[in-house]
Amino acid sequence: MMDNYRFLTFRTEENVGIITLNRPEKLNALSWELAEELASLLYKLRYRDEVRAILLTGAGRSFCAGGDVDWISGDSDRPMPGTSDPLRPIPRSQRKTPGGPFMDATRQLIAVDKPVIAALHGHAVGAGLAYAMVCDRRFADTTTKMSAIFTNVGVAPDCGLSWFLPRIVGLPTALMMVESGKTFRAEECKEMGLIDELVPEGTAFAAAFDYAKTIAQRASVAVDMARRMIHLGQISTLEQMLDYEGIAGVIVASSLDAREGTQAFLEKRKPVYRGI
Template structure:
Protein backbone atom coordinates (compact mmCIF):
# COMPACT_ATOMS: atom_id res chain seq x y z
CA UNK A 1 0.00 0.00 0.00
CA UNK A 2 1.77 3.15 -1.22
CA UNK A 3 0.65 6.79 -1.31
CA UNK A 4 1.87 9.61 -3.55
CA UNK A 5 3.75 12.65 -2.30
CA UNK A 6 6.12 15.01 -4.11
CA UNK A 7 9.02 15.04 -1.64
CA UNK A 8 8.27 11.90 0.39
CA UNK A 9 7.31 8.32 -0.22
CA UNK A 10 4.95 6.55 2.15
CA UNK A 11 3.76 2.99 2.45
CA UNK A 12 2.33 0.71 5.13
CA UNK A 13 3.78 -2.73 5.78
CA UNK A 14 2.77 -4.95 8.73
CA UNK A 15 1.16 -1.94 10.46
CA UNK A 16 4.39 0.06 10.13
CA UNK A 17 4.06 3.38 8.32
CA UNK A 18 7.30 3.87 6.38
CA UNK A 19 8.15 7.51 5.57
CA UNK A 20 11.11 8.13 3.26
CA UNK A 21 12.49 11.62 2.67
CA UNK A 22 12.79 11.75 -1.10
CA UNK A 23 15.14 14.47 -2.34
CA UNK A 24 18.17 12.23 -2.95
CA UNK A 25 19.80 14.72 -5.33
CA UNK A 26 19.93 17.17 -2.38
CA UNK A 27 20.83 14.49 0.20
CA UNK A 28 17.23 14.90 1.43
CA UNK A 29 17.82 18.46 2.62
CA UNK A 30 14.60 19.80 4.10
CA UNK A 31 12.88 22.38 1.93
CA UNK A 32 9.80 24.31 3.02
CA UNK A 33 7.62 22.07 0.83
CA UNK A 34 9.13 18.83 2.12
CA UNK A 35 8.60 20.00 5.71
CA UNK A 36 4.97 20.88 4.92
CA UNK A 37 4.35 17.41 3.49
CA UNK A 38 6.06 15.67 6.40
CA UNK A 39 4.27 17.64 9.12
CA UNK A 40 0.90 17.12 7.43
CA UNK A 41 1.50 13.39 7.01
CA UNK A 42 2.49 12.93 10.66
CA UNK A 43 -0.66 14.76 11.72
CA UNK A 44 -2.79 12.39 9.63
CA UNK A 45 -0.99 9.31 10.93
CA UNK A 46 -1.96 10.13 14.49
CA UNK A 47 -5.53 9.21 13.56
CA UNK A 48 -4.85 6.23 11.29
CA UNK A 49 -5.29 3.17 13.46
CA UNK A 50 -3.87 0.79 10.86
CA UNK A 51 -0.51 2.47 11.44
CA UNK A 52 0.80 1.43 14.85
CA UNK A 53 4.44 2.47 14.50
CA UNK A 54 6.30 4.78 12.12
CA UNK A 55 9.71 4.37 10.49
CA UNK A 56 11.51 7.47 9.20
CA UNK A 57 14.38 7.14 6.73
CA UNK A 58 15.98 8.84 3.72
CA UNK A 59 16.30 7.88 0.05
CA UNK A 60 19.74 7.55 -1.52
CA UNK A 61 23.05 8.29 0.17
CA UNK A 62 21.85 10.18 3.25
CA UNK A 63 19.21 10.37 5.94
CA UNK A 64 18.98 14.17 5.80
CA UNK A 65 21.59 16.86 5.14
CA UNK A 66 19.75 19.52 7.16
CA UNK A 67 17.81 22.56 6.03
CA UNK A 68 17.84 23.53 2.38
CA UNK A 69 20.55 26.16 1.96
CA UNK A 70 18.59 28.02 -0.75
CA UNK A 71 15.86 28.73 1.81
CA UNK A 72 18.22 29.56 4.68
CA UNK A 73 20.16 32.01 2.52
CA UNK A 74 17.01 33.97 1.73
CA UNK A 75 17.67 33.59 -2.00
CA UNK A 76 15.10 30.84 -2.66
CA UNK A 77 11.51 31.12 -3.85
CA UNK A 78 10.21 31.65 -0.32
CA UNK A 79 11.66 34.56 1.69
CA UNK A 80 13.43 33.89 4.96
CA UNK A 81 13.05 36.40 7.83
CA UNK A 82 16.46 37.83 8.68
CA UNK A 83 18.27 36.85 5.49
CA UNK A 84 16.00 37.91 2.62
CA UNK A 85 16.26 41.46 1.33
CA UNK A 86 13.97 43.99 2.97
CA UNK A 87 11.94 44.55 -0.21
CA UNK A 88 10.74 40.93 -0.36
CA UNK A 89 7.31 40.54 1.27
CA UNK A 90 7.11 37.90 4.01
CA UNK A 91 3.76 36.22 4.80
CA UNK A 92 2.18 37.24 8.10
CA UNK A 93 2.17 33.68 9.42
CA UNK A 94 5.89 33.38 8.73
CA UNK A 95 6.57 36.66 10.54
CA UNK A 96 5.07 35.08 13.67
CA UNK A 97 6.76 31.70 13.26
CA UNK A 98 9.80 31.94 10.95
CA UNK A 99 10.46 28.20 11.20
CA UNK A 100 7.01 27.35 9.88
CA UNK A 101 6.68 23.68 8.93
CA UNK A 102 10.35 23.00 9.78
CA UNK A 103 9.41 23.43 13.44
CA UNK A 104 6.00 21.82 13.05
CA UNK A 105 7.66 18.55 12.01
CA UNK A 106 9.31 18.41 15.45
CA UNK A 107 5.99 18.95 17.20
CA UNK A 108 4.28 16.29 15.13
CA UNK A 109 7.07 13.74 15.69
CA UNK A 110 6.06 13.87 19.36
CA UNK A 111 2.31 14.52 18.99
CA UNK A 112 1.82 11.65 16.51
CA UNK A 113 1.42 9.60 19.71
CA UNK A 114 3.00 6.48 18.22
CA UNK A 115 6.56 5.15 18.30
CA UNK A 116 8.75 6.71 15.59
CA UNK A 117 11.91 4.79 14.69
CA UNK A 118 14.75 6.29 12.63
CA UNK A 119 16.77 4.30 10.07
CA UNK A 120 19.88 6.39 9.41
CA UNK A 121 22.72 6.22 6.90
CA UNK A 122 25.06 8.86 5.53
CA UNK A 123 24.63 12.41 6.75
CA UNK A 124 22.17 13.32 9.51
CA UNK A 125 23.08 16.93 10.25
CA UNK A 126 21.36 20.15 11.26
CA UNK A 127 17.61 19.79 10.98
CA UNK A 128 18.16 16.18 9.90
CA UNK A 129 19.90 15.43 13.20
CA UNK A 130 17.14 17.23 15.11
CA UNK A 131 14.47 15.10 13.42
CA UNK A 132 16.44 11.94 14.22
CA UNK A 133 16.82 12.95 17.86
CA UNK A 134 13.05 13.42 18.18
CA UNK A 135 12.53 9.78 17.20
CA UNK A 136 12.06 7.10 19.86
CA UNK A 137 15.08 5.06 18.76
CA UNK A 138 17.82 5.49 16.17
CA UNK A 139 19.27 2.61 14.13
CA UNK A 140 22.26 3.80 12.08
CA UNK A 141 24.76 2.08 9.83
CA UNK A 142 28.52 2.54 9.67
CA UNK A 143 28.33 5.26 6.99
CA UNK A 144 26.50 7.62 9.35
CA UNK A 145 27.87 11.09 10.09
CA UNK A 146 26.14 13.48 12.49
CA UNK A 147 26.62 17.12 13.40
CA UNK A 148 24.81 20.06 14.95
CA UNK A 149 26.20 21.95 12.01
CA UNK A 150 24.34 25.25 12.36
CA UNK A 151 27.20 27.55 13.39
CA UNK A 152 29.27 26.37 10.41
CA UNK A 153 26.94 28.41 8.20
CA UNK A 154 26.55 31.24 10.70
CA UNK A 155 23.12 30.37 12.10
CA UNK A 156 21.90 29.29 15.54
CA UNK A 157 20.46 25.85 16.38
CA UNK A 158 16.79 25.36 15.58
CA UNK A 159 14.18 22.67 14.93
CA UNK A 160 14.22 21.67 18.60
CA UNK A 161 17.93 20.90 18.69
CA UNK A 162 18.32 22.89 21.92
CA UNK A 163 15.64 20.73 23.58
CA UNK A 164 16.58 17.21 22.50
CA UNK A 165 20.38 17.37 22.22
CA UNK A 166 21.27 18.02 25.91
CA UNK A 167 18.70 15.44 27.01
CA UNK A 168 20.39 12.80 24.86
CA UNK A 169 24.13 13.57 25.01
CA UNK A 170 24.29 15.62 28.22
CA UNK A 171 24.75 19.32 28.85
CA UNK A 172 28.50 19.61 28.26
CA UNK A 173 28.52 17.50 25.09
CA UNK A 174 25.56 19.46 23.74
CA UNK A 175 27.47 22.71 24.25
CA UNK A 176 30.51 21.25 22.51
CA UNK A 177 28.43 20.04 19.55
CA UNK A 178 26.58 23.32 18.92
CA UNK A 179 29.65 25.50 19.51
CA UNK A 180 32.07 23.55 17.31
CA UNK A 181 29.64 22.08 14.74
CA UNK A 182 32.02 19.11 14.63
CA UNK A 183 31.08 16.20 12.36
CA UNK A 184 31.12 12.86 14.18
CA UNK A 185 31.56 9.45 12.56
CA UNK A 186 29.31 6.51 13.37
CA UNK A 187 31.36 5.02 16.22
CA UNK A 188 31.72 8.44 17.84
CA UNK A 189 27.98 9.00 17.49
CA UNK A 190 27.33 5.70 19.27
CA UNK A 191 29.64 6.70 22.11
CA UNK A 192 27.88 10.05 22.50
CA UNK A 193 24.45 8.41 22.57
CA UNK A 194 23.28 9.95 19.30
CA UNK A 195 22.89 6.41 17.91
CA UNK A 196 21.10 3.70 19.88
CA UNK A 197 21.93 0.75 17.61
CA UNK A 198 24.96 0.79 15.29
CA UNK A 199 24.65 -1.78 12.49
CA UNK A 200 26.75 -2.78 9.45
CA UNK A 201 26.58 -0.69 6.29
CA UNK A 202 23.27 -1.07 4.47
CA UNK A 203 21.49 -2.74 7.42
CA UNK A 204 19.92 0.35 9.01
CA UNK A 205 16.51 -0.02 7.35
CA UNK A 206 16.28 -3.77 7.88
CA UNK A 207 17.05 -3.63 11.59
CA UNK A 208 14.93 -0.53 12.21
CA UNK A 209 11.99 -2.12 10.41
CA UNK A 210 12.22 -5.31 12.46
CA UNK A 211 12.15 -3.24 15.64
CA UNK A 212 9.22 -1.13 14.41
CA UNK A 213 7.31 -4.26 13.36
CA UNK A 214 7.89 -5.82 16.77
CA UNK A 215 6.40 -2.74 18.44
CA UNK A 216 3.45 -2.81 16.03
CA UNK A 217 2.59 -6.31 17.23
CA UNK A 218 2.36 -5.24 20.87
CA UNK A 219 -0.61 -3.74 22.71
CA UNK A 220 -0.45 -0.46 20.81
CA UNK A 221 -2.83 1.52 23.04
CA UNK A 222 -0.61 0.74 26.03
CA UNK A 223 2.60 1.36 24.05
CA UNK A 224 1.35 4.75 22.84
CA UNK A 225 0.25 5.73 26.35
CA UNK A 226 3.62 4.68 27.79
CA UNK A 227 5.38 6.80 25.17
CA UNK A 228 3.21 9.79 25.99
CA UNK A 229 3.95 9.48 29.71
CA UNK A 230 7.70 9.43 29.15
CA UNK A 231 7.47 12.59 27.04
CA UNK A 232 5.28 14.28 29.67
CA UNK A 233 7.74 13.35 32.41
CA UNK A 234 10.37 15.62 30.82
CA UNK A 235 8.60 18.75 32.05
CA UNK A 236 6.41 17.57 34.98
CA UNK A 237 6.99 17.12 38.69
CA UNK A 238 6.70 13.69 40.30
CA UNK A 239 3.29 14.51 41.78
CA UNK A 240 2.02 15.68 38.40
CA UNK A 241 3.20 12.59 36.54
CA UNK A 242 1.72 10.30 39.21
CA UNK A 243 -1.67 11.95 38.64
CA UNK A 244 -1.39 11.46 34.88
CA UNK A 245 -0.21 7.88 35.24
CA UNK A 246 -3.33 7.15 37.26
CA UNK A 247 -5.70 8.83 34.80
CA UNK A 248 -4.10 7.39 31.67
CA UNK A 249 -3.77 3.98 33.30
CA UNK A 250 -7.52 3.79 33.87
CA UNK A 251 -8.20 4.70 30.23
CA UNK A 252 -5.78 2.08 28.89
CA UNK A 253 -7.12 -0.59 31.24
CA UNK A 254 -10.45 -0.36 29.39
CA UNK A 255 -8.90 -1.47 26.10
CA UNK A 256 -9.50 -4.90 24.59
CA UNK A 257 -5.75 -5.52 24.52
CA UNK A 258 -5.48 -4.91 28.27
CA UNK A 259 -8.08 -7.62 28.88
CA UNK A 260 -6.32 -9.97 26.44
CA UNK A 261 -2.94 -9.29 28.03
CA UNK A 262 -4.06 -10.00 31.58
CA UNK A 263 -6.03 -13.11 30.57
CA UNK A 264 -3.06 -14.45 28.58
CA UNK A 265 -0.82 -13.95 31.61
CA UNK A 266 -3.22 -15.84 33.86
CA UNK A 267 -3.65 -18.62 31.29
CA UNK A 268 0.12 -18.85 30.68
CA UNK A 269 -0.14 -18.30 26.93
CA UNK A 270 1.13 -15.74 24.43
CA UNK A 271 -1.27 -12.78 24.04
CA UNK A 272 -2.78 -11.95 20.66
CA UNK A 273 -3.10 -8.17 20.46
CA UNK A 274 -5.38 -6.39 17.99
CA UNK A 275 -4.31 -2.80 18.67
CA UNK A 276 -7.64 -1.84 20.27
Protein backbone atom coordinates in the same frame (compact mmCIF):
# COMPACT_ATOMS: atom_id res chain seq x y z
CA MET B 1 -0.94 0.90 0.88
CA MET B 2 0.99 3.73 -0.78
CA ASP B 3 0.29 7.45 -0.45
CA ASN B 4 1.57 9.93 -3.03
CA TYR B 5 3.69 12.94 -2.08
CA ARG B 6 6.10 15.08 -4.03
CA PHE B 7 9.09 15.19 -1.68
CA LEU B 8 8.60 12.08 0.42
CA THR B 9 7.18 8.61 0.03
CA PHE B 10 4.91 6.75 2.42
CA ARG B 11 3.73 3.19 2.62
CA THR B 12 2.45 0.83 5.30
CA GLU B 13 3.80 -2.65 5.87
CA GLU B 14 2.86 -4.94 8.75
CA ASN B 15 1.28 -2.03 10.64
CA VAL B 16 4.45 0.06 10.26
CA GLY B 17 4.14 3.38 8.46
CA ILE B 18 7.35 3.96 6.48
CA ILE B 19 8.19 7.60 5.74
CA THR B 20 11.09 8.22 3.36
CA LEU B 21 12.44 11.72 2.81
CA ASN B 22 12.80 11.85 -0.96
CA ARG B 23 15.12 14.55 -2.27
CA PRO B 24 18.12 12.26 -2.88
CA GLU B 25 19.76 14.69 -5.29
CA LYS B 26 19.96 17.16 -2.37
CA LEU B 27 20.84 14.51 0.24
CA ASN B 28 17.25 15.02 1.45
CA ALA B 29 17.94 18.59 2.53
CA LEU B 30 14.74 20.02 3.95
CA SER B 31 12.88 22.44 1.73
CA TRP B 32 9.82 24.32 2.96
CA GLU B 33 7.65 22.02 0.85
CA LEU B 34 9.22 18.80 2.17
CA ALA B 35 8.77 20.00 5.74
CA GLU B 36 5.13 20.84 4.97
CA GLU B 37 4.50 17.36 3.60
CA LEU B 38 6.20 15.70 6.57
CA ALA B 39 4.29 17.70 9.17
CA SER B 40 1.00 17.15 7.35
CA LEU B 41 1.53 13.40 6.99
CA LEU B 42 2.47 12.97 10.64
CA TYR B 43 -0.67 14.86 11.67
CA LYS B 44 -2.81 12.48 9.60
CA LEU B 45 -1.04 9.36 10.88
CA ARG B 46 -2.17 10.07 14.41
CA TYR B 47 -5.67 9.10 13.25
CA ARG B 48 -4.75 6.09 11.11
CA ASP B 49 -5.22 3.19 13.51
CA GLU B 50 -3.73 0.62 11.14
CA VAL B 51 -0.38 2.38 11.61
CA ARG B 52 0.94 1.33 15.04
CA ALA B 53 4.58 2.38 14.62
CA ILE B 54 6.42 4.72 12.26
CA LEU B 55 9.81 4.37 10.59
CA LEU B 56 11.56 7.52 9.35
CA THR B 57 14.40 7.24 6.82
CA GLY B 58 15.91 8.94 3.78
CA ALA B 59 16.30 7.99 0.12
CA GLY B 60 19.67 7.77 -1.59
CA ARG B 61 23.01 8.35 0.12
CA SER B 62 21.87 10.16 3.28
CA PHE B 63 19.16 10.46 5.88
CA CYS B 64 19.02 14.26 5.82
CA ALA B 65 21.63 16.95 5.17
CA GLY B 66 19.74 19.58 7.19
CA GLY B 67 17.90 22.62 5.93
CA ASP B 68 18.17 23.54 2.27
CA VAL B 69 20.88 26.22 2.15
CA ASP B 70 19.29 27.75 -0.96
CA TRP B 71 16.32 28.71 1.22
CA ILE B 72 18.31 29.62 4.33
CA SER B 73 20.49 31.98 2.26
CA GLY B 74 17.41 33.92 1.16
CA ASP B 75 17.93 33.18 -2.54
CA SER B 76 15.05 30.76 -3.16
CA ASP B 77 11.52 31.52 -4.39
CA ARG B 78 10.24 31.51 -0.81
CA PRO B 79 11.73 34.33 1.32
CA MET B 80 13.70 33.60 4.47
CA PRO B 81 13.17 36.14 7.27
CA GLY B 82 16.53 37.65 8.12
CA THR B 83 18.56 36.70 5.04
CA SER B 84 16.16 37.72 2.27
CA ASP B 85 15.89 41.29 1.03
CA PRO B 86 14.16 43.14 3.92
CA LEU B 87 11.85 44.82 1.40
CA ARG B 88 10.77 41.49 -0.07
CA PRO B 89 7.18 40.58 0.87
CA ILE B 90 6.92 37.74 3.39
CA PRO B 91 3.62 35.98 4.14
CA ARG B 92 2.11 37.20 7.42
CA SER B 93 2.03 33.71 8.97
CA GLN B 94 5.67 33.09 8.06
CA ARG B 95 6.78 36.42 9.47
CA LYS B 96 5.20 35.50 12.83
CA THR B 97 6.52 31.93 12.85
CA PRO B 98 9.65 31.94 10.63
CA GLY B 99 10.34 28.23 11.21
CA GLY B 100 6.93 27.29 9.88
CA PRO B 101 6.62 23.60 8.94
CA PHE B 102 10.24 22.88 9.91
CA MET B 103 9.31 23.36 13.56
CA ASP B 104 5.87 21.84 13.10
CA ALA B 105 7.42 18.58 11.84
CA THR B 106 9.21 18.27 15.20
CA ARG B 107 5.96 19.01 16.99
CA GLN B 108 4.13 16.35 14.99
CA LEU B 109 6.85 13.72 15.54
CA ILE B 110 5.82 13.83 19.20
CA ALA B 111 2.12 14.59 18.76
CA VAL B 112 1.64 11.63 16.39
CA ASP B 113 1.36 9.64 19.64
CA LYS B 114 2.98 6.52 18.18
CA PRO B 115 6.55 5.17 18.38
CA VAL B 116 8.80 6.72 15.71
CA ILE B 117 11.97 4.81 14.81
CA ALA B 118 14.80 6.36 12.76
CA ALA B 119 16.87 4.42 10.19
CA LEU B 120 19.97 6.51 9.54
CA HIS B 121 22.76 6.44 6.98
CA GLY B 122 25.04 9.03 5.46
CA HIS B 123 24.49 12.57 6.69
CA ALA B 124 22.21 13.28 9.64
CA VAL B 125 23.11 16.89 10.28
CA GLY B 126 21.46 20.16 11.23
CA ALA B 127 17.70 19.80 11.10
CA GLY B 128 18.26 16.18 10.06
CA LEU B 129 20.09 15.62 13.34
CA ALA B 130 17.24 17.33 15.18
CA TYR B 131 14.59 15.07 13.62
CA ALA B 132 16.70 12.00 14.42
CA MET B 133 16.96 13.10 18.05
CA VAL B 134 13.17 13.47 18.29
CA CYS B 135 12.67 9.83 17.30
CA ASP B 136 12.14 7.19 19.98
CA ARG B 137 15.11 5.08 18.87
CA ARG B 138 17.86 5.49 16.30
CA PHE B 139 19.33 2.68 14.18
CA ALA B 140 22.32 3.78 12.10
CA ASP B 141 24.82 2.10 9.83
CA THR B 142 28.56 2.72 9.70
CA THR B 143 28.26 5.39 6.98
CA THR B 144 26.38 7.73 9.31
CA LYS B 145 27.83 11.16 10.07
CA MET B 146 26.23 13.52 12.58
CA SER B 147 26.74 17.20 13.23
CA ALA B 148 24.96 20.13 14.85
CA ILE B 149 26.22 22.01 11.83
CA PHE B 150 24.20 25.21 12.31
CA THR B 151 26.96 27.55 13.45
CA ASN B 152 29.17 26.45 10.55
CA VAL B 153 26.84 28.40 8.24
CA GLY B 154 26.20 31.20 10.72
CA VAL B 155 22.78 30.15 12.02
CA ALA B 156 21.49 28.86 15.35
CA PRO B 157 20.04 25.41 16.19
CA ASP B 158 16.40 24.82 15.34
CA CYS B 159 13.75 22.12 14.96
CA GLY B 160 13.90 21.40 18.70
CA LEU B 161 17.55 20.34 18.78
CA SER B 162 18.32 22.60 21.75
CA TRP B 163 15.62 20.78 23.76
CA PHE B 164 16.39 17.18 22.78
CA LEU B 165 20.17 17.15 22.40
CA PRO B 166 21.17 17.93 26.03
CA ARG B 167 18.62 15.38 27.25
CA ILE B 168 20.21 12.68 25.08
CA VAL B 169 23.96 13.40 25.32
CA GLY B 170 24.15 15.66 28.39
CA LEU B 171 24.69 19.41 28.69
CA PRO B 172 28.50 19.62 28.17
CA THR B 173 28.46 17.46 25.05
CA ALA B 174 25.45 19.31 23.64
CA LEU B 175 27.20 22.63 24.17
CA MET B 176 30.34 21.33 22.47
CA MET B 177 28.36 20.08 19.50
CA VAL B 178 26.41 23.28 18.86
CA GLU B 179 29.37 25.58 19.52
CA SER B 180 31.90 23.71 17.38
CA GLY B 181 29.71 22.36 14.59
CA LYS B 182 32.03 19.33 14.54
CA THR B 183 31.11 16.26 12.48
CA PHE B 184 31.24 12.88 14.22
CA ARG B 185 31.66 9.44 12.66
CA ALA B 186 29.19 6.64 13.38
CA GLU B 187 31.36 4.95 16.02
CA GLU B 188 31.80 8.26 17.86
CA CYS B 189 28.07 8.92 17.66
CA LYS B 190 27.36 5.54 19.24
CA GLU B 191 29.73 6.31 22.11
CA MET B 192 28.12 9.72 22.64
CA GLY B 193 24.62 8.25 22.76
CA LEU B 194 23.44 9.88 19.53
CA ILE B 195 22.94 6.41 18.03
CA ASP B 196 21.18 3.61 19.91
CA GLU B 197 21.97 0.72 17.57
CA LEU B 198 24.98 0.74 15.21
CA VAL B 199 24.70 -1.85 12.44
CA PRO B 200 26.76 -2.75 9.34
CA GLU B 201 26.60 -0.57 6.24
CA GLY B 202 23.34 -0.90 4.35
CA THR B 203 21.41 -2.64 7.14
CA ALA B 204 19.97 0.27 9.15
CA PHE B 205 16.58 0.11 7.47
CA ALA B 206 16.20 -3.65 7.98
CA ALA B 207 17.22 -3.42 11.63
CA ALA B 208 14.92 -0.47 12.29
CA PHE B 209 12.04 -2.17 10.48
CA ASP B 210 12.42 -5.37 12.50
CA TYR B 211 12.27 -3.31 15.69
CA ALA B 212 9.29 -1.27 14.47
CA LYS B 213 7.41 -4.47 13.53
CA THR B 214 7.97 -5.84 17.02
CA ILE B 215 6.59 -2.66 18.58
CA ALA B 216 3.63 -2.63 16.16
CA GLN B 217 2.62 -6.12 17.31
CA ARG B 218 2.28 -5.04 20.92
CA ALA B 219 -0.74 -3.57 22.71
CA SER B 220 -0.66 -0.25 20.88
CA VAL B 221 -2.91 1.74 23.23
CA ALA B 222 -0.63 0.80 26.14
CA VAL B 223 2.53 1.47 24.11
CA ASP B 224 1.31 4.86 22.88
CA MET B 225 0.19 5.93 26.34
CA ALA B 226 3.47 4.78 27.86
CA ARG B 227 5.33 6.89 25.27
CA ARG B 228 3.17 9.88 26.16
CA MET B 229 3.91 9.40 29.86
CA ILE B 230 7.67 9.38 29.28
CA HIS B 231 7.50 12.64 27.34
CA LEU B 232 5.26 14.23 29.97
CA GLY B 233 7.75 13.12 32.61
CA GLN B 234 10.40 15.36 31.06
CA ILE B 235 8.45 18.49 31.94
CA SER B 236 6.39 17.46 34.99
CA THR B 237 6.84 16.99 38.72
CA LEU B 238 6.61 13.60 40.42
CA GLU B 239 3.22 14.50 41.92
CA GLN B 240 1.90 15.44 38.50
CA MET B 241 3.19 12.21 36.98
CA LEU B 242 1.60 10.08 39.69
CA ASP B 243 -1.74 11.66 38.79
CA TYR B 244 -1.13 11.30 35.04
CA GLU B 245 -0.15 7.65 35.45
CA GLY B 246 -3.28 6.96 37.49
CA ILE B 247 -5.49 8.45 34.80
CA ALA B 248 -3.58 6.75 31.99
CA GLY B 249 -3.84 3.41 33.78
CA VAL B 250 -7.62 3.61 33.81
CA ILE B 251 -7.73 4.60 30.13
CA VAL B 252 -5.46 1.76 29.05
CA ALA B 253 -7.21 -0.80 31.25
CA SER B 254 -10.43 -0.15 29.33
CA SER B 255 -8.87 -1.33 26.05
CA LEU B 256 -9.59 -4.77 24.62
CA ASP B 257 -5.85 -5.43 24.44
CA ALA B 258 -5.59 -4.99 28.21
CA ARG B 259 -8.21 -7.67 28.69
CA GLU B 260 -6.42 -9.93 26.20
CA GLY B 261 -3.02 -9.32 27.80
CA THR B 262 -4.10 -10.11 31.33
CA GLN B 263 -6.16 -13.13 30.22
CA ALA B 264 -3.25 -14.50 28.21
CA PHE B 265 -0.97 -14.12 31.22
CA LEU B 266 -3.39 -16.10 33.40
CA GLU B 267 -3.78 -18.76 30.72
CA LYS B 268 0.00 -18.94 30.16
CA ARG B 269 -0.23 -18.25 26.42
CA LYS B 270 1.06 -15.61 24.04
CA PRO B 271 -1.36 -12.68 23.73
CA VAL B 272 -2.83 -11.74 20.37
CA TYR B 273 -3.16 -7.97 20.33
CA ARG B 274 -5.49 -6.14 17.94
CA GLY B 275 -4.44 -2.58 18.67
CA ILE B 276 -7.76 -1.65 20.28
